[in-house]
Amino acid sequence: MTQGLTDGGFGIYIHWPFCAAKCPYCDFNSHVRHQHVDQVRFAAAFERELSYFADLTGGKTVHSIFLGGGTPSLMDPATVERVLKAISDRWTVDSNVEISLEANPSSVEADRFKGYRAAGVNRVSLGVQSLKDQDLRLLGRLHDAATAHSAIETARATFPRLSFDLIYARPDQTPDAWADELSEALSLAADHLSLYQLTIEEGTPFFALHKQGKLRTPDPEMGAELFELTQEITTQAGLPAYEVSNHARPGAECRHNLVYWRYGDYVGAGPGAHGRLGVGANRLATSTERHPETWLENVESRGHGLIENSGLNEEEQGDEFLLMGLRLTEGIDLNRYESYAHRSVDPRRLKALLEHGMVEELGDNRIRATREGFFVLDAVVADLAA
Structure with a gap:
């Protein structure tokens, strides 16, 4: 985990904003569309916005690419291939580049995964969230535990690297129940797990339920106990934490997320994406229009969807560096x-x-x-x- 320690590296984040359903705990920029999404038109817009960012960051070598969302596994493999080609046409791409794609188990198809692999994706991150059917229903997920197991098997057979997410500190969850579930997850995991405590975010359905007393989460003391238990079990299994919520076998850390935490440079393209770019002596904070169709129209009319492109002062840069870097065990x-x-x-x-x-x-x-x-x-x- 030494590469990039001095400069953080350079990555590209692609945000695909569409989901089949909105989870009640989620405050990410994700949108449900019941009509057809014109993926050809969106792919062309990604190409245009990437060209804009390439002009700003010319000469950099791409160490990681991350397709997040939303649900990127709703993208056609041809769309993924087109976006990845747009990146390789505009930047030098490291021969050892990590290319990650987020997927929901309910949107996994073996042929679709083979298409992503052929397009160049070499790491998949599955949004499993729980291995218990009852909790999956509570979390508003569209898959059940059996589907999650099948998706993990398909991903392991298709990609060199695999990660999946679990949410813990769920309502009424006991340490014993979490220990059993985490042990099951470790038996399925390849080399990386992301383990997040459930947080109640303002503006989500869970926030309203929590405020009304209809959704109770573990108190801070129980949350701390569950966190300690998580560290103990994952360390014993050979997947220690390298960041507050992320665990990996040594050498299998998510390189793209390390770009963030090591305060490297990264392009954020797509609706609602954020970026941090060193341009000359300045460090720029960028963000794009959140609404997908408005972003699309903006890119088509002016070449990008930016709504923020401002310099960070010295104090802001120092604060961000501390906030990101102190999440890492390094x-x-x-x-x-x-x-x-x-x-x-x-x-x-x-x-x-x-x-x-x-x-x-x-x-x-x-x-x-x-x-x-x-x-x-x-x-x-x-x-x-x-």
């Missing part, structure tokens, strides 16, 4: 922080955090958050950035 290089923020962290505040066991030193001017620090990471970042 920690951060304080010299890099100084290069962004143009100042060093307050030694008194750092000393206090060390004494309270919130961070620890790794040598070579590197620090990382401890397990206790992960629980209050926003506060740790605020202290270091003050």
